[in-house]
Amino acid sequence: MKKVLIIYPHWHPANLAGVHRPRLIGNFLKDFGWTPRILTVQEEYFEETPDHDFNRTFSSNFEVTRVKALKTFKPRLIGDIGLRAFYSLCKKAKEIIESEKIDFIWLPIPSFYNSLLGRLIYEKTKVPYGIDYIDPWVRDITNQTGVRAQLSQSVARALEPIAVKKASLISGVSTPYYEPVLKKNFPEFYNKDNELLSETLNSKSGKKIVHVSMPYGFDPNDHEVILPQVKFPWKNDPKDQKNWIYAGAFLPNSHTLLSAFFEAIANLRKKGLWNEKIKLWFVGTGAYPAKSITAYAEEFELQDIVTEKRDRYPFLQVLNFLSAANTVMIIGSTEKHYTASKTFQALLSKKPVFSVFHTESSAVKVMEDCKADEYTVRFDPVEVRKTLVEQFEEKLLNRLNATSWNPDLEVLNKFSAKESARKLVDAMEKVLE
CATH class of the missing domain: 3.40.50.2000 (Glycogen Phosphorylase B;)
Structure with missing residues (x-):
């Protein structure tokens, strides 16, 4: 060799x-x-x-x-x-x-x-x-x-x-x-x-x-490892609670997307269209220097449904978190080259994936090929913020009203x-x- x-x-x-x-x-x-x-x-x-x-x-x-x-x-x-x-x-x-x-x-x-x-x-x-x-x-x-x-x-x-x-x-x-x-x-x-x-x-x-x-x-073998005593971030919360999770670093060029995402949720709450059983968890976001996810949540009065835990979690624990959640979130980047390696882990969790990427990101193509883009927001830098927020609202309503999730994971083999x-x-x- x-x-x-x-x-x-x-x-x-x-x-x-x-x-x-x-x-x-x-x-x-x-x-x-x-x-x-x-x-x-x-x-x-x-x-x-x-x-x-x-x-x-x-x-x-x-x-x-x-x-x-x-x-x-x-x-x-x-x-x-x-x-x-x-x-x-x-x-x-x-x-x-x-x-x-x-x-x-x-x-x-x-x-x-x-x-x-x-x-x-x-x-x-x-x-x-x-x-x-x-x-x-x-x-x-x-x-x-x-x-x-x-x-x-x-x-x-x-x-x-x-x-x-x-x-x-x-x-x-x-x-x-x-x-x-x-x-x-x-x-x-x-x-x-x-x-x-x-x-x-x-x-x-x-x-x-x-x-x-x-x-x-x-590596599909990663998802076969079950940790029997894993402690979930939401371990003491009500059993009927729906947990949406974002796992990983909060990126410098994700701020615009997160802000629009939270604004869309705030708008849906005002209209009475949000499911109040949903809680959003952001874990392992790291010690980034800019405005925090917690601060954005306070800005849009979402602090009662948003929790940020900055400390990193072990990799296999994160995979177990994804599999146990109701929805997996991916907040991408305003840069088109961002591919989001976590896309594969999210899809392989077999839970619905709510995501946002630059419209030219290769991650969008992955979601499309897997027929898993029903809840994917596409960021276009030439569009005004209002359009982005409206797109978030549309995709959130798709997720809130969804009855099934059947992506074609066989497509992932080429990735x-x-x-x-x-x-x-x-x-x-x-x-x-």
């Missing part, structure tokens, strides 16, 4: 969203003739609360090496584990390449500084590397006015060209996540009609470079983690031809 060295600073028992990318794809790489070789950091250097049940979602295919990192101190000047472990990861990667046959290096980001390892290791070893965009590095920070965010983006604009310069693969959860990188750094990817080619010659390295998009996908693994292998093998 060929061997891919996957360098990612977090691994179990950290259940961060980023860990799922190499986990999900790595679970299936051996099906296509590749062995996943993991280089990560020792768990005692993680700041996150450990989730030991999370280990149950990893296959036995991974060969894992862990390194030390700098500890965090007070004041917390450097928190990013990619920076704290940068030297150790780089050193150990070179040692692994010297002692083992490594065919390719794959570096999911964030941590964004992780991408620089590919360039440094390539210069010493000539092993081809690829950078995988779980999130864009240079991105829209319209809703973040702090000095820290501005500085972070200045650093990103300076470092990203260095990291990608001699890459052989650029991948991501969707093409819009990484296409700006191609436009800025690899004009050779575009023909005279400005059409994006699937592969070309990297003018900086003289080697082939390809790009590929593949969603997070899903599975196994299919994403196949796409990654095809891309790596193109590079090695």
Whole structure:
């Protein structure tokens, strides 16, 4: 088998969203003739609360090496584990390449500084590397006015060209996540009609470079794990209560959508069309700096039906929450490149999904293909807010009056983690031809 060295600073028992990318794809790489070789950091250097049940979602295919990192101190000047472990990861990667046959290096980001390892290791070893965009590095920070965010983006604009310069693969959860990188750094990817080619010659390295998009996908085995003693957020509430749940980080570009969503609910309440047995739960939303979900609820006088719990929950607990809820909510982004990996978990919960995405988001296509878009709001930036609120009201009434939910989940197979693994292998093998 060929061997891919996957360098990612977090691994179990950290259940961060980023860990799922190499986990999900790595679970299936051996099906296509590749062995996943993991280089990560020792768990005692993680700041996150450990989730030991999370280990149950990893296959036995991974060969894992862990390194030390700098500890965090007070004041917390450097928190990013990619920076704290940068030297150790780089050193150990070179040692692994010297002692083992490594065919390719794959570096999911964030941590964004992780991408620089590919360039440094390539210069010493000539092993081809690829950078995988779980999130864009240079991105829209319209809703973040702090000095820290501005500085972070200045650093990103300076470092990203260095990291990608001699890459052989650029991948991501969707093409819009990484296409700006191609436009800025690899004009050779575009023909005279400005059409994006699937592969070309990297003018900086003289080697082939390809790009590929593949969603997070899903591992159906995750949904087979039942936690017998899980504590639900609504455990002490009335049995006839209908619980709608949103699970995951509250995104910087979700504010407009959430505000319109709450305004629509407030309008329906005033008209006597809202079901007062419904409670909205927002869990694991994180320590975001902007206006809170709780504050939006107070603004629209919904504090009696909206509860926000910012602390993260373990992954398998969240899957159990989704399966037990009456409705699963997905509040997407005003950015069209946002794909919402949680879409698959929501659909696989087998509970109705109320969602909102940019009208051009690939997540909308997923919902349409599954015939699960009856409660999907499509955000169009050219439309006025009133139109968005009215669309929310329409979709909410659809959900309130619904009698059945029968999506075609077979369609999801083309979005599975196994299919994403196949796409990654095809891309790596193109590079090695």
